[in-house]
Amino acid sequence: xxxxxxxxxxxxxxxxxxxxxxxxxxxxxxxxxxxxxxxxxxxxxxxxxxxxxxxxxxxxxxxxxxxxxxxxxxxxxxxxxxxxxxxxxxxxxxxxxxxxxxxxxxxxxxxxxxxxxxxxxxxxxxxxxxxxxxxxxxxxxxxxxxxxxxxxxxxxxxxxxxxxxxxxxxxxxxxxxxxxxxxxxxxxxxxxxxxxxxxxxxxxxxxxxxxxxxxxxxxxxxxxxxxxxxxxxxxxxxxxxxxxxxxxxxxxx
Numbered sequence: 001x002x003x004x005x006x007x008x009x010x011x012x013x014x015x016x017x018x019x020x021x022x023x024x025x026x027x028x029x030x031x032x033x034x035x036x037x038x039x040x041x042x043x044x045x046x047x048x049x050x051x052x053x054x055x056x057x058x059x060x061x062x063x064x065x066x067x068x069x070x071x072x073x074x075x076x077x078x079x080x081x082x083x084x085x086x087x088x089x090x091x092x093x094x095x096x097x098x099x100x101x102x103x104x105x106x107x108x109x110x111x112x113x114x115x116x117x118x119x120x121x122x123x124x125x126x127x128x129x130x131x132x133x134x135x136x137x138x139x140x141x142x143x144x145x146x147x148x149x150x151x152x153x154x155x156x157x158x159x160x161x162x163x164x165x166x167x168x169x170x171x172x173x174x175x176x177x178x179x180x181x182x183x184x185x186x187x188x189x190x191x192x193x194x195x196x197x198x199x200x201x202x203x204x205x206x207x208x209x210x211x212x213x214x215x216x217x218x219x220x221x222x223x224x225x226x227x228x229x230x231x232x233x234x235x236x237x238x239x240x241x242x243x244x245x246x247x248x249x250x251x252x253x
Contacts (some may be wrong), residue, residue: 005220007072012216014064017208021058022143025051032105032132040111040121048106055099059092072221076161080153087150092141101134128170139194140233142185144202151205159210161191168211175205229236 028051031044066088073081105128112124155172159166182201183193191197 002052004072007068008216008220012213013064014061014068014214015216017065018065019206019209019213021054025054025058028052028054029102029135032102035136035228036129038153039105039112039124041109043113044104045106048102052099052103055102057096062088062092062095066150072152072163073157074155076163080157084150084153084157087146087153088167091142091146091150093132094138097143098135098138098142098236101131101138105131137194140183140186144179144186144193147205148176148178148180148183151179151208155208156166157169164212165222168208168215170209171204171211176209179205196239 028047030047032038032048036042066085070081073084106126107132108124112119112121151172155169155176158165159169159173178201182198183246185191186193186198
């Protein structure tokens with residue numbers, strides 16, 4: 001398998017992994033995110049911990065997409081390619097903060113359970129709600145605002161270089177812009193993130209990542225675009241004459 005093909009398959013696999021891990025993590029987080037009294041109840045710690053593992057996989061896969069695609073993207077625009085990698089790293093870092101906040105809720109519930117007789121339930125509930133609020137904001141910033149921004153960068157690079165069919169790149173441009181606008185609407189309280197409007201706004205970016213992943217795994221990058229890129233790189237590189245063709249330097253007597 002040629003290097004470009006391996007890169008495409010790896011990137012596609014990472015994109016699919018981000019979707020699976022994100023959906024699984026959010027579903028498993030249900031008890032801690034939806035139950036305001038989770039910290040003073042019996043809890044579902046094992047389920048939440050498995051959800052945290054999926055979120056860790058998500059963060060690793062997010063970084064993987066940026067690292068794997070960088071060698072290909074930098075030949076189109078090195079600055080934008082580096083920006084894409086940095087945005088993916090930032091998205092992963094925000095996801096990790098969300099994981100820590102959820103794990104802190106679990107730890108808080110265990111602490112309450114160990115000393116329930118002497119514990120102030122109201123204080124524990126308040127602390128638990130605060131930590132859940134931190135997770136909710138990281139969920140808005142990472143998989144929405146930052147995801148939208150890096151989707152726009154990647155889609156623009158792929159569109160400009162014709163590395164994938166144009167309709168896939170356009171879907172990324174639309175999805176990235178829409179998820180950013182939706183996150184802004186959520187930030188200003190127009191609707192909840194986990195609502196019908198929020199879900200509809202997330203569909204295009206979800207479709208973009210899945211379609212891009214399937215394309216990269218099934219067919220890779222567009223061969224013509226790779227050939228044009230390599231031809232341009234060879235034409236731009238200075239030719240070094242063989243040692244025997246170097247002009248002689250002779251001095252005058």
